[in-house]
Amino acid sequence: MNGREKKLSDEDRILWNRVAKTAKPLRGSKVVLMSEPEPSDRAAMEQIFAAEAIVAATSVKQPVKEKSRLHPFDAPTRNKLSKGRLPIEGRVDLHGMTQSEAHALLLSFLHRAYAEGMRYVLIITGKGSSFGSDGVLRRAVPEWLATPSFRGLVSSHDGAARHHGGGGAIYVRLRRRNGDRT
Numbered sequence: 001m002n003g004r005e006k007k008l009s010d011e012d013r014i015l016w017n018r019v020a021k022t023a024k025p026l027r028g029s030k031v032v033l034m035s036e037p038e039p040s041d042r043a044a045m046e047q048i049f050a051a052e053a054i055v056a057a058t059s060v061k062q063p064v065k066e067k068s069r070l071h072p073f074d075a076p077t078r079n080k081l082s083k084g085r086l087p088i089e090g091r092v093d094l095h096g097m098t099q100s101e102a103h104a105l106l107l108s109f110l111h112r113a114y115a116e117g118m119r120y121v122l123i124i125t126g127k128g129s130s131f132g133s134d135g136v137l138r139r140a141v142p143e144w145l146a147t148p149s150f151r152g153l154v155s156s157h158d159g160a161a162r163h164h165g166g167g168g169a170i171y172v173r174l175r176r177r178n179g180d181r182t
Contacts, residue, residue: 082161127168
């Protein structure tokens with residue numbers, strides 16, 4: 001080992017060996033395994049890895065059930081919204097906010113809009129094309145709308161027309177309040 005190479009910790013050696021055992025070596029090569037740590041250290045490391053695996057398994061994002069997903073508008077409704085024949089009664093702009101700020105603002109906005117009897121609102125997320133990726137809010141807002149806290153308020157949603165923000169905005173149809181038929 002020369003001066004530039006670092007000695008691997010016990011955790012790193014155990015992890016390397018686990019990965020190396022699952023990898024298929026290149027033709028003509030064989031798997032390189034590191035020396036195992038002391039048996040007492042190994043038992044402690046295995047417990048740490050087992051605990052981390054449990055945490056990782058429980059923190060995996062659960063997929064939204066197919067039944068609870070919101071569906072896009074029907075074509076006539078979307079056309080009426082995009083052409084201005086159906087009024088957009090409220091709009092909220094989430095530009096420049098963190099996810100937690102945007103989530104709180106969106107939830108309070110939708111509660112107020114629902115309480116006021118609004119039917120169609122516009123959520124402006126922005127396109128968020130920094131560093132060549134889609135915007136965080138642009139991806140997160142449709143997922144939020146399918147969560148239980150929003151499902152009681154939101155009937156459906158769809159991408160906005162170009163002059164309303166295009167890919168950086170979302171039309172939302174709010175549910176009718178009990179007794180409302182207008």
